[in-house]
Amino acid sequence: MSAGSEARESVPTGTKAFAGFEWLLAGRYLRTRRREGFVSVIAGFSFLGILLGVATLIIVMSVMNGFRKELLEKIVGVNGHIFATPIDRPLDDYEQVAAKLRQVQGIKLAIPLVEGQALASSQVGNSGVLVRGVSESDIKSIPFIANNVKQGTLDGFASTNGVAIGRRLAGSLGLQAGDTITIVTPRGASTPFGTAPRIKAYPVTAIFEIGMSEFDASFVFMPLAESQAYFNRDGDVNVIEIFIDNPDQTQAVRDRIEADPPRPLVLSDWRQRNRTFFNALEVERNVMFIILTLIVLVAALNIVSGLIMLVKDKTEDIAIMRTMGASRGTVLRVFLITGAAIGVVGTLGGLILGVVFANNIKKIMAGINWIFGANLWDPTVRFLSDIPSVIDWREVASVVLMALVLSLLATLYPAWKAARLDPVKALRMG
Structure with a gap:
């Protein structure tokens, strides 16, 4: 039975936001079918892109935080904070x-x-x-x-x-x-x-x-x-x-x-002596954040393309729902749920993967070294004996929020286009 026939039987007459009918229909649109196979592939890649983007952002930012913390502790812990030298x-x-x-x-x-x-x-x-x-x-x-x-x-x-x-x-x-x-x-x-x-x-x-x-x-x-x-x-x-x-x-x-x-003394401190070094770390950290954010952005754009194709594929169903009494708000919410579900599930999956990976990065690195028989972390090149990782939960929250906002924004235009669809023209074209 098609989504259009289900719509004829169960389109709600009330105005309740995000009704069960809308969740049911959005869930059906996300499931793989032969006719919408290509759309489902795009949705899958969008999900993987957001998941990997969020996870990578959390992992990289945690490692960069660990680098700064460890280097600061060791450089300052051995060399002191302030240096007093004589003048006269x-x-x-x-x-x-x-x-x-x-x-x-x-x-x-x-x-x-x-x-x-x-x-x-x-x-x-x-x-x-x-x-x-x-x-x-x-x-x-x-x-x-x-x-x-x-x-x-x-x-x-x-x-x-x-x-x-x-x-x-x-x-x-x-x-x-x-x-x-x-x-x-x-x-x-x-x-x-x-x-x-x-x-x-x-x-x-x-x-x-x-x-x-x-x-x-x-x-x-x-x-x-x-x-x-x-x-x-x-x-x-x-x-x-x-x-x-x-x-x-x-x-x-x-x-x-x-x-x-x-x-009489000349005073200098650790900030002056290591300014170039820590500034370089901060610049590298900011650049990595921007680059990895682009991964999430590309995945969000995939949501846009996938939803636009889904709207075109479901034009007849949308027209039938509208003729049976579904409001533009109902159609809008159905496609908002469809696109947002990809972003929310992908973001949560990336959050779990990133936090687990960042918390166990030393064990994972040791396992990779054992499997390939190589030392992927050479301390003579990277200053520190072990790869550090410090999770900043405020940064994690900002990454998750950014991914959710981008995913939600990506669904607005396709959902608006679906809601603006003229049922008479759609049925004539069908």
Whole structure:
């Protein structure tokens, strides 16, 4: 029995919005039949397009959020939030300056550091490193170092005059805890013939893994007193790194320091040092959102084309319903339900798929690596050891809302065309 004959038997006479008759008829239009097979194929592709578009948007935005969160935590967690360097004279009163800085509201750590470039070598190879001189109490107060020691220990760090190195550096040089690493710097002792390189061997007392390949492959932590002697520092330090309670309050803490500085200092912060890097991440994130939104838009346009073809195919049925008393509103709602159903079901399916995938992305990546026998996530290229994912539910809600709005808008024109159809002309054409 055709939809037109059903309409003759069950067209409602009332004006109830979205009546059961309208849902029934919309459901029949969505089912696959031989005569409307091509229309059903278009509807299927529209559904898949919206589902994959929404899922991909959620997954990609979650990974981008994870990238920013992990990079921010690791870069700022190891390097500090604010950096204080001297202006008029060397920072030889660093202990007093650090003590005063720790009293400023919002500051939890103030760590004096000696920094210098050097070459680390072993019997296996050599690599450029950044040597950071720090006291034992201060290195133990940095969570990303103290909580991620994989070999050895930081106990007795100052007394043993050993060094702590990153896991990737240890791997590239073939070192284990207890082995010896040689540190070479061109700025050594001054002689009548010029400055001689300084070469000294140190025991590896600890091997840590921050989880960021660049840091794990380049950082060498040395006891503060030893680093001052090694880099010819006359009892002073390069910089005091300041860690604050909330990185988003950096400017407020800077203002407090500048209002009553312990001595003339030049202040810089993590936003200035990493501005280009995080701006690039933000631009990439916005571009990816726009590109992936186009997938949902194309799928919504497929809904338009599918509904227009359905309206043409159902012209006779629409005319019969109109002659039997169906209002233009009834016809409009039937096709609104038909098109919106594709968008709503596709969006909900994409929501479920995207959230499940984003929450289990590490397991899925591990399974893909196992199946293909390849490492699809190279940490030396992507900075982080694991692929991160952080779901922002506000973003998820905005993606779902956007997909639903686009799907609904896509149904308006075909539904309006169906409602405006003249039953007399349609029957004559039929």
